[in-house]
Amino acid sequence: MAGRVLFSLPNGLWFLSPLSPVNSKSNHLKNRLHFRQNPPPSSSKAVTFCSYRNHLQSVGEEPVVAEPFVLTTPLYYVNAPPHMGSAYTTIAADVIARFQRLLGKKVIFVTGTDEHGEKIAAAATAQGSSPSEHCDTISHAYKMLWKDLDIAYDKFIRTTDPNHEVIVKEFYSRVLANGDIYRADYEGLYCVNCEEYKDEKELLENNWCPMHLKPCVRRKEDNYFFALSKYQKPLEEVLTCNPDFVQPSFRFNEVQNWIKSGLKDFSISRASVDWGIPVPNDNKQTIYVWFDALLGYISALLEDNEQPTLQSAVSSGWPVSLHLIGKDILRFHAIYWPAMLMSAGLSLPKMVFGHGFLTKDGMKMGKSLGNTLEPKDLVYRFGTDAVRYFFLREVEFGNDGDYSEDRFINIVNAHLANTIGNLLNRTLGLLKKNCQSTLAVDSTIAAEGSAFKDTVEKLVEKARVQYDNLSLSSACEAVLEIGNAGNLYMDEHAPWSLFKQGGASSEAAAKDLVIILEAVRIIAIALSPVTPRLCLRIYSQLGYSKDQFDAITWVSLSLSLRLFETKWGGLKGGQVMAQPKPVFARIEDRTEGEEGGETTKEVMKAKKKIPETQGVAKA
């Protein structure tokens, strides 16, 4: 396949490679090197970005972006341990990362912790520890939770990492050299929990922050400022040229309105905060926590033992394909950050997606309000897959969602235990009883003339499109529809009674079982980004090894891997299935020693230790 590659260059420009075979790695690298060494002259970056896009369209070229898929979660503030809200973003990011890996892409999944600032210093003092001890403890708690939730991140950045400090200082110096930093007095109302000066118009009565329900304090400081107002036009242009820059689309409109209402310069240093990175050439001030934390997305890209420079960090995956964040920090990511990047001559992220809030009694669940749901308890009681599945399936990605334990149990039981687990279990039971657990024919032959195969292929394609659009709940729904269709097929064909009739009916029944199992195989691939443990158990039941499961791809990357694609036809005649075991026990049915539902023992332990509703909001 020949095509052109749209490169993002370290100086903030985008460049179209000469026509070359895209799949040729050496050509790709040569082009990259050539443009890095001979960057085109700098002009207004936003305009250049647009003109390249327009140029591509005018010559009818579809750019092939051969860069890795890089995605980030927010770097979580270590003022308190993680909660279900922090877990929500990270689970969603993990699902997207796993999906992209299934498509065969190189993925760099970045997460981490934001560790500087006034709120952290105060939290440490309240705990009677030093800021650095406090950061170590909380950052470790995040890592442990990501392990419990099967988060397969590639990079975990802490903003107290010495390399990060070098990157922040270099970035600050670039922005300063570009004439975008100046010194001035500022007086305003500050919310320590937001770590942000607030506009009085946004506040509740008595100057309370609407998000944290705490009073803002009036502050006057002599600070360094970033000239955000200079970037009003370039930012407008970025949005005009790139309607996908902020997602979902209603948040795009929000950002557009903020910009339209006029951008004000903001202070990027604090004279009163010691726990931070010193401003270059002025040790009396530290860098504002947001001007520091956002750079974590770049310093995370540094390879181990690499010289910490902006140049080396950005050459390992910048710009990111996706910043996944909560809507609370949209302004920082969709306005401040792109302006800062333009000022430093770096390219912009391709997309910022601001999802909604998990709420408790209608209020955002958060550390500062303390109204949080403990993900560890949920995992302990219900298992990792149940937690991952419920929040992604239940909350439409982008909107807010309230938690209810009853609903949690109902959904997980109905979808994972009944629709998928039972379907597999009863099919394998029949196969064991009537066919010695061996498939009679290839799934392609079994499905000849059957409309069911087309239904499954359409649904799995629908799921792919939904994952790609980040409509994660709809992707789960499409996969579940395959399960529903499978159950319907089973009930309509009633293979158990066909087996009793013997002869040709028995042969038809044996084919029906192959058909159902092939559908379940496809479900196992398509749901594996969301419930990796369950899908591995399904794959084992279908007679595959863990290595084979780890090698699955959404579409075949080579002919020898045809078996593993989501296209119909993976299961072959003669293949021997494992002994049927429940792959997902219903939550209330789990008893100690029962097989299936890998969390059985944990659940029982947890039942003895944790009262049913502790830390959990009942609807």
Ligand SMILES: Nc1ncnc2c1ncn2[C@@H]1O[C@H](COP(=O)(O)OP(=O)(O)OP(=O)(O)O)[C@@H](O)[C@H]1O
């Ligand atoms: N209730 C929530 N629903 C969804 N995501 C959340 C929620 N709370 C936090 N997050 C995620 O964490 C990010 C904010 O991280 P942060 O460490 O500031 O947590 P926080 O609990 O919101 O803190 P605070 O309550 O102190 O403002 C959000 O942008 C979002 O990605």
Ligand SMILES: [Zn+2]
């Ligand atoms: Zn606030």
